[in-house]
Amino acid sequence: MRLSEDFLLRVKESNDIYDVISSYVPLKKTGTDYVCNCPFHSEKTPSCHIYTATQSFYCFGCGAAGDVINFIRLYEHLDYIESVKFLAQRVGIPMPEDGGDDGAKKRSRTLEMNREAGRFFHKYLYSPAGKEGLDYLYGRGLTDHTIRTYGLGYAPDSWDTLRNHMHTLGYGDAEMAEASLLSKSSKSDNYFDFFKYRVMFPFIDIRGNIVGFSGRIIGGDDNRKYLNTKATAVYNKSTFLYSLNHAKNAGGSSLIMCEGNLDVIAMFQAGFKNAVATCGTAITDAHARTIANLGFKKVILAYDSDDAGQKATARAMNILDKVGITANVLTIQGAKDPDEYIKNFGKEAFELLIGNSESGMEYELKKLRSSVDLTTPEGKSEYLKKAVDFIANINSSIDRAVYISTIAQECNVNRSNVDLAVNQILRRRYKAKENDRRREIIGGTRSRDKINPDAMRYPVETQAERGIIAFLFHSPDFLKKITDKISSDDFVTDFNKRLFIDLTAMISCGLSNDVAVLSERYTAEEVASIYKLIHDNSDLPYNVDRLNDYLNVLIKYRDKKQTKKVTDMSADELRQFADKIKNKKS
Numbered sequence: 183m184r185l186s187e188d189f190l191l192r193v194k195e196s197n198d199i200y201d202v203i204s205s206y207v208p209l210k211k212t213g214t215d216y217v218c219n220c221p222f223h224s225e226k227t228p229s230c231h232i233y234t235a236t237q238s239f240y241c242f243g244c245g246a247a248g249d250v251i252n253f254i255r256l257y258e259h260l261d262y263i264e265s266v267k268f269l270a271q272r273v274g275i276p277m278p279e280d281g282g283d284d285g286a287k288k289r290s291r292t293l294e295m296n297r298e299a300g301r302f303f304h305k306y307l308y309s310p311a312g313k314e315g316l317d318y319l320y321g322r323g324l325t326d327h328t329i330r331t332y333g334l335g336y337a338p339d340s341w342d343t344l345r346n347h348m349h350t351l352g353y354g355d356a357e358m359a360e361a362s363l364l365s366k367s368s369k370s371d372n373y374f375d376f377f378k379y380r381v382m383f384p385f386i387d388i389r390g391n392i393v394g395f396s397g398r399i400i401g402g403d404d405n406r407k408y409l410n411t412k413a414t415a416v417y418n419k420s421t422f423l424y425s426l427n428h429a430k431n432a433g434g435s436s437l438i439m440c441e442g443n444l445d446v447i448a449m450f451q452a453g454f455k456n457a458v459a460t461c462g463t464a465i466t467d468a469h470a471r472t473i474a475n476l477g478f479k480k481v482i483l484a485y486d487s488d489d490a491g492q493k494a495t496a497r498a499m500n501i502l503d504k505v506g507i508t509a510n511v512l513t514i515q516g517a518k519d520p521d522e523y524i525k526n527f528g529k530e531a532f533e534l535l536i537g538n539s540e541s542g543m544e545y546e547l548k549k550l551r552s553s554v555d556l557t558t559p560e561g562k563s564e565y566l567k568k569a570v571d572f573i574a575n576i577n578s579s580i581d582r583a584v585y586i587s588t589i590a591q592e593c594n595v596n597r598s599n600v601d602l603a604v605n606q607i608l609r610r611r612y613k614a615k616e617n618d619r620r621r622e623i624i625g626g627t628r629s630r631d632k633i634n635p636d637a638m639r640y641p642v643e644t645q646a647e648r649g650i651i652a653f654l655f656h657s658p659d660f661l662k663k664i665t666d667k668i669s670s671d672d673f674v675t676d677f678n679k680r681l682f683i684d685l686t687a688m689i690s691c692g693l694s695n696d697v698a699v700l701s702e703r704y705t706a707e708e709v710a711s712i713y714k715l716i717h718d719n720s721d722l723p724y725n726v727d728r729l730n731d732y733l734n735v736l737i738k739y740r741d742k743k744q745t746k747k748v749t750d751m752s753a754d755e756l757r758q759f760a761d762k763i764k765n766k767k768s
Contacts, residue, residue: 193251203250216230217230252710334381337375345374380396396411414599419462422459423473429455429456435479512539573589632712648719651685652716654682672739673749
């Protein structure tokens, strides 16, 4: 039974890995992620990490790893299809009868329904029955031009007005429920409007399609302030950015990242057309990759000034840094969010605020300063220790040098002492990584890889193969550069060769490079090995020089394998061989 990419990703999106794993084992928060005692081997100290940003888990003790599907495979001892079915039933998603859910047709149909619903909501907003919604938007300072630009609308205080309208256009209850336009009662099996008594914000993608909606409550007894479209065939909250369709055409290389739709719209109306917002989720790796792929170099984080906003700011900086995007932080005083600031102080004041935004590193150091008393020796010492540890995490050596000088001057200490402390941390980390790498490469000290048994015989080539595969998972657009230089025949180990063939075929067909799309072809243990491969390479730089190093390892092995023994060469072959050696030396 073959399952479509759309269906698999929908099941994963609807089953948050934290929710699923925490229903089996207690999880403890550590930073932005979680840890637990691994359910797949005995241990006293937690070594299993759950990464919410990538929706994956990895045990540093036994190597168990994967996404939410692979967790169920391992924990429930189910095969691949049974695990997908288990998770689909958990969230009420019906399994496709033949393994394919006509993805293209369903996407097209969903977009049609969303377009008609968007027209209905917008028309209703300007009808007499929509006056309450329109008054709310006017009260927020929005003009008719802005309302029409964003296609804002109104969902009436009724359980079936949209449903009845869509019936006249030939749409059925079941497909509207799948598109998150209707809900189904668990008691009576009756369908009713998903959005009710709300001002509506269409989610429009960069191609101009309405992929979903957000509804802001303006009355009634529903305590959910905002209600967003659930995961559908065309909407995924982990990848969608509100107003990116406008921001991508604003010009310039920077974005302003906000928390809410109204913040974005207020900025747009004030002339800041490069503002976007995530919808019902914190920023994800997929958001960061989308921003980077569109050519943006800097993101100004304009989150709310409360504790939640500050935590979101710290998390966003780390995620953006992974893809090489500079993060600046907007410090908003005298207002709780950008919308309120613009109303209170005007466009010009907000423009000055953006111009004075701090770099992410300055923002973090300021937070460290505020937590200690720098007038006392104890406070100064505590600040230096925290700052040194923070600076050691900065990737750029130039940036490290700048901030080493900054904190040395702040605390009136010798710069060389701060430099020494930072370098000691860097050396310890480098030494630990080198020791781990050496243990992996030296065959005698490394346990046999059951998934890829050839790895022990070819440690250097195996490492290169793993690096190339990890590079493809991270940057599938490099496929042609890779296949121009090597083919699957140049892979030395059977497992990595098989994985390379499947991954390149998947990318060539335009499919997602999500491991879930491959999982049906691999055992749960093999999927764990693939996630380990990705995890082991996640902290290394994805640049062309590193990729070329890996490619050259396999090319060198290929050339060596193809070279005949000298005793078997003819006179002409000997001359060619000698010339080749001379050329290499020169």
